[in-house]
Amino acid sequence: MDRAKTTTLTGAEIVVRCLQEEEVEYVFGYPGGAVLFIYDELFKQDKVKHVLVRHEQGAVHAADGYSRSSKKIGVCLVTSGPGVTNAVTGIATAYMDSIPMVVLTGQVPTHAIGLDAFQECDTVGITRPCVKHNFLVKNVRDLASTMKKAFHIATTGRPGPVLVDIPKDITTHPCEFHYPESVQMRSYNPVRKGHAGQIKKAVQLLLEAERPMVYTGGGVVLSDASSQLRELVRSLGFPCTNTLMGLGAYPATDPQFLGMLGMHGTYEANMAMQHCDVLLAIGARFDDRVIGNPAHFAQNPRKIIHIDIDPSSISKRVKVDVPIVGNISDVLDDLLKLLKGARTKDLKAWWKQIDEWRAKDCLRYDRKSAIIKPQFVLEKLYEVTKGEAFVTSDVGQHQMWAAQFYKFNEPRRWINSGGLGTMGFGLPAAMGVQLANPGATVACVTGESSIMMCLQELSTCKQYRLPIKIINLNNKYMGMVRQWQQFFHGNRYAESYMDALPDFVKLAEGYGHSGMLIEQPSDVEPALKEAFARKGDLVFLDFITDQKENVYPMIPGGKGITEMILYEDL
Amino acid sequence: MSRHIISVLVENEAGALSRISGLFSARGYNIETLTVAPTEDASMSRMTIVTTGSEDVIEQITKQLNKLIEVVKVIDLSEAEHIERELMLIKVRAGQKEREDMKRMADIFRGRIIDVSDNTYTIELTGDTRKLDAFIQALDQGAIIETVRTGASGIGRGNRVLRV
Numbered sequence: 001m002d003r004a005k006t007t008t009l010t011g012a013e014i015v016v017r018c019l020q021e022e023e024v025e026y027v028f029g030y031p032g033g034a035v036l037f038i039y040d041e042l043f044k045q046d047k048v049k050h051v052l053v054r055h056e057q058g059a060v061h062a063a064d065g066y067s068r069s070s071k072k073i074g075v076c077l078v079t080s081g082p083g084v085t086n087a088v089t090g091i092a093t094a095y096m097d098s099i100p101m102v103v104l105t106g107q108v109p110t111h112a113i114g115l116d117a118f119q120e121c122d123t124v125g126i127t128r129p130c131v132k133h134n135f136l137v138k139n140v141r142d143l144a145s146t147m148k149k150a151f152h153i154a155t156t157g158r159p160g161p162v163l164v165d166i167p168k169d170i171t172t173h174p175c176e177f178h179y180p181e182s183v184q185m186r187s188y189n190p191v192r193k194g195h196a197g198q199i200k201k202a203v204q205l206l207l208e209a210e211r212p213m214v215y216t217g218g219g220v221v222l223s224d225a226s227s228q229l230r231e232l233v234r235s236l237g238f239p240c241t242n243t244l245m246g247l248g249a250y251p252a253t254d255p256q257f258l259g260m261l262g263m264h265g266t267y268e269a270n271m272a273m274q275h276c277d278v279l280l281a282i283g284a285r286f287d288d289r290v291i292g293n294p295a296h297f298a299q300n301p302r303k304i305i306h307i308d309i310d311p312s313s314i315s316k317r318v319k320v321d322v323p324i325v326g327n328i329s330d331v332l333d334d335l336l337k338l339l340k341g342a343r344t345k346d347l348k349a350w351w352k353q354i355d356e357w358r359a360k361d362c363l364r365y366d367r368k369s370a371i372i373k374p375q376f377v378l379e380k381l382y383e384v385t386k387g388e389a390f391v392t393s394d395v396g397q398h399q400m401w402a403a404q405f406y407k408f409n410e411p412r413r414w415i416n417s418g419g420l421g422t423m424g425f426g427l428p429a430a431m432g433v434q435l436a437n438p439g440a441t442v443a444c445v446t447g448e449s450s451i452m453m454c455l456q457e458l459s460t461c462k463q464y465r466l467p468i469k470i471i472n473l474n475n476k477y478m479g480m481v482r483q484w485q486q487f488f489h490g491n492r493y494a495e496s497y498m499d500a501l502p503d504f505v506k507l508a509e510g511y512g513h514s515g516m517l518i519e520q521p522s523d524v525e526p527a528l529k530e531a532f533a534r535k536g537d538l539v540f541l542d543f544i545t546d547q548k549e550n551v552y553p554m555i556p557g558g559k560g561i562t563e564m565i566l567y568e569d570l
Numbered sequence: 571m572s573r574h575i576i577s578v579l580v581e582n583e584a585g586a587l588s589r590i591s592g593l594f595s596a597r598g599y600n601i602e603t604l605t606v607a608p609t610e611d612a613s614m615s616r617m618t619i620v621t622t623g624s625e626d627v628i629e630q631i632t633k634q635l636n637k638l639i640e641v642v643k644v645i646d647l648s649e650a651e652h653i654e655r656e657l658m659l660i661k662v663r664a665g666q667k668e669r670e671d672m673k674r675m676a677d678i679f680r681g682r683i684i685d686v687s688d689n690t691y692t693i694e695l696t697g698d699t700r701k702l703d704a705f706i707q708a709l710d711q712g713a714i715i716e717t718v719r720t721g722a723s724g725i726g727r728g729n730r731v732l733r734v
Contacts, residue, residue, distance in 0.1 A: 124585060129596050133639040136584070153639060186734060187581055187642040312633035315626070 011140045012037035012171040018147035019048045021179045028059040032079025034106025037171040054456035058428035060090020065432030079106045081119030092130035096419025100159035109169040123165045132160030140173035152183040157190030158310040194326030202305045203338045209278035211350045212238045218245030219283015226411040228332035241269040245418040248408035262290040263555045264400040267362035270561045281306045286318040296560025371546045374473045378405035384528040389441040390433045394426035394450030397479035400551045402445040424453030434466045448474040458511035470540045475547045483550045508540035515540040575647040575724045578617040581640040603721025618723045651727040654698045661716040664691040679705045
C-alpha cells in the first residue's frame, strides 16, 4: 500500500472519492434518509455532478441511457426501502440488456437491519435475480475495495448492473482510504481471446458457405466491435442482419444489410435466417422474439457459428456447431487475420434469392393516407435529422416502427429496452443520452401510453435544460396491445383504449417546455423542422396518428420465423 | 432426463447460498438435494447439488452456476467415477415385539443404533441415496416415526479432484 496516498475518511467521503477515482462525471439519483451523509459529501465537491430525477426509476433509466450512448458507465444513487424498490424496474431493464452500471443504495444502519426499521427492505435479496452481482457493505474497511470490484464486475465480461448496498452507519465510520489499482478475484476471470482452433473451424465453414448469413446482436455494440463487423461482412460479401439490440452495428443504409430480423423484422432477413446454410451469430442470443419457435427454426439444416462472451448464451435455445467464447472485438480481430486474402464461394445465386425476397417490399404502408401514418413520421424524422440523431424509444408499436424506419448507421445511437420491454424507459434514458452527448440531437420516440409512465422527468429536463425532442405517436391506444387483441383476441380491445388523455401541449407548457399538436400529414415535416431547429429547447411533438395501423411483418408468438403476417395478407 | 451430482466450490460469503438456490428456482431447474459446508480452507464452501434434467438442461445449469460471481469452480461428478454418501437418522418403533427384528434389520444395512428408549430406536445409516431408500422400503412403513436425511455429498474417485 502506498502510504503517501492514505488518509482517514468517513464512509461517505470514501464513496465520493471512489466515484472521483473512477472519473464518474454524473450520478443520477434522489436523496433520502439513508444516503444523507453521501449527499452531504457530494455537496462539498464539484468533480462528480449529481442529476436530480423525479422518481428513482428515472435515475436508473437515465444512468442506463448514459451508459448505452457512450463508452462510459452509468452510476445512480438512491435511498433505502422505496428508493430501491422504485429503482428495481430500471435495474432489471439494464440487466436484461447487459448494460454496465453501478447502483449505490442506502440501507438502514447495520444494527437495525432485520428489525423492520423505517424504510428498510432486503435490497440484496430483492435485486439478486436482476443484477450481475450485488454487495452489502458491513464494514467500512471493505467499502473502497467493494466499490472497485463493483466497477470492475459491471464493465468486464458480459457487462451488467452491480449494486452496492451501504448501511447509514457505515457512511459515518472513519477508515483509512486506499483505492486499489486493480482487482484480483479467483472466482471471476472473464476470458477475452477466443479459442484459436474454434476460430479456424469457423473460417473453414465461412469459406465453404453457399448461402451464408451474419446475424448480430447487442453484444457487438457493447464490445465496440462495430468497425470489425463492417470489415468482416464487407470483405466476405455476406448478407447481414441485426437484432433490435444490435441496430447500428452494421450500417442500415449498406446494400448488404437486410434490415432487422425477428417478430417485426423484414421478410428478407427472416427468410435468409431460415434458409441459410452457414449462420454466423455474433453477440446475439436466439431469443424468442428473434427466431420464434426453435423447433421450426431447426427444420432447415444449417451450420451455426456462435461468438459470445457468455457461455450460457450458447446452445441455450438453439444447438450450435462451432461455439466461440470470447470478447467479440478480440475474436473478430483474430477472425479477420485468418480471412485475409481468402476467397469465398460464388454467392450470386444466394443474392438473387435475397433480392427476390426484398422485392416483397415488406415495410410498405399507405402513403396516401389522409390521417398521419406513424411510419411516415419516422421516415420524416430520419430525413430531418439526417440520420444522425440519438433515438431513444419506449416500448410498443412506435418502438418497432422506429427500429424499422430510422436507419441507424452508427452504433450506440439507438437506445431502447429490448429484453425487458420497459414502458417509461424512453424519456429518462434520453436525459442520460443528452448528458453523455452534449450538443447532440436527441429524439425520444414514444407513444401516449408509454410517455405517461415516466412523465415526471419533464421536470428534470427543465432543471438541466435538456433539449430533447419528444416524438409522441398518439393513437389513443396501447397500440401493440390493441394489435394483439385485433389479431388474437377477436377485436375485443380490453382496457387498451386510453380515455381522458391530457392535452400534451399544455402539459409540456406546464413543465416549462413547448408543445406542438400535429394532425395533418402535410404538417409533419414542417413541425419536425421547426422543432429540431430549436436547438436549446425541449419540444413535445404530439402527432395524432392512425388508430388502426399495425406493425408488419409480424410473426405471431410461438410461430416459426418464416410464418410472417404481411401487410398484403390482410 | 437423468440424475446428476454437481459439486460447486463457492466463496464462503453471506448470500452465496441464496444466489445458487435462487438460480435454480428462477430458471425452473430441479433440486433434489443440496448440501453445503465450509472446506478445509474456511474462505470457501463446497456444495453438492443433486438434480435431474436433460443433457441440455444440465449443460445450462453448470454454465449458469459458473456465471455466478462467487462460484469458484463447478464439476458434474456424475460425468465420471465418483463416490456418493448420504447420512440418515431414522427413528422407528421398537417395542418389546419389534426390538429384535429392528436390530437385525439395522445390522443388515450396516446401520448403528445411536439412541434407545422404551419403545423407539434411532438408527444412523450412511450410504448412497439408493441404499437409504432401500432401507426405508425394507421397513414396515408403520414402524417409521421420523426420518431426517442430509442429502448426498460426493467426491471424485482416485486422482479426480475439485480444488483451486
